[in-house]
Amino acid sequence: MKKNIVGFFNYSKKKDITMSKPTNNNRLKYCIITNFLLLSIVIGFIAIMKEPGDKYFRIGPSNDLTIMSVKINSIERYILLQVFIAFTEITGVFINEIASPILGFNIYNPDKKIINEFTKIELQIMANCMWFINNLIAALYILVTISQLDIAILRVVYSELTSVYTIRLLLNEKKFVKVSNNDEIELLNQV
Numbered sequence: 001m002k003k004n005i006v007g008f009f010n011y012s013k014k015k016d017i018t019m020s021k022p023t024n025n026n027r028l029k030y031c032i033i034t035n036f037l038l039l040s041i042v043i044g045f046i047a048i049m050k051e052p053g054d055k056y057f058r059i060g061p062s063n064d065l066t067i068m069s070v071k072i073n074s075i076e077r078y079i080l081l082q083v084f085i086a087f088t089e090i091t092g093v094f095i096n097e098i099a100s101p102i103l104g105f106n107i108y109n110p111d112k113k114i115i116n117e118f119t120k121i122e123l124q125i126m127a128n129c130m131w132f133i134n135n136l137i138a139a140l141y142i143l144v145t146i147s148q149l150d151i152a153i154l155r156v157v158y159s160e161l162t163s164v165y166t167i168r169l170l171l172n173e174k175k176f177v178k179v180s181n182n183d184e185i186e187l188l189n190q191v
Contacts, residue, residue: 059150067147068140082154085144089158092137097166103127 050057055064061078065071072078106115107127115123145152 055148056146057149059148065148067151068143081151085151085155086158088137089155090162092134093159093162093166096134097163097170099130101170103130 055062058065061072061074063071063073065073067081070077070081072081103123103126106112106118106123118126141155145155
């Protein structure tokens with residue numbers, strides 16, 4: 001009977017228990033489930049511990065909702081704020097989904113030793129400018145999202161809905177194959 005500390009149990013035809021190496025697919029599924037459980041715990045903790053009447057857990061405009069010195073006290077101002085947040089999030093997701101892989105794979109990929117699309121100084125300046133601007137935007141967004149929970153959640157929703165599109169756009173540029181146990185390669189249907 002073979003045993004390995006890391007892996008999943010498989011039952012072979014000989015009925016002995018062997019451990020197989022977990023696949024990246026399974027690892028990602030476990031990470032998503034664990035992440036969802038963590039989110040549930042955080043939401044439960046907040047729901048139990050929150051103060052009644054707290055201003056952070058309101059929804060919509062109110063007379064004392066001020067975001068970066070702008071009073072959001074009418075439905076028109078609240079809608080304008082949401083349109084502004086949606087526009088900036090959608091733009092930011094597109095920029096980051098395109099630029100981050102280019103910068104990351106050219107700078108941090110240890111297997112890529114020759115770069116022919118940029119000079120060294122161009123890549124340095126572009127990467128530092130990109131990350132500096134991203135961090136400034138993130139700092140300003142902290143001021144926006146800590147003001148009220150619905151604003152923070154809607155910001156995430158805008159971002160994630162946009163990333164569904166951008167991820168699909170990037171995945172459509174790839175071919176997906178499945179290698180079976182007998183090393184046959186099968187082209188998966190593109191959906």
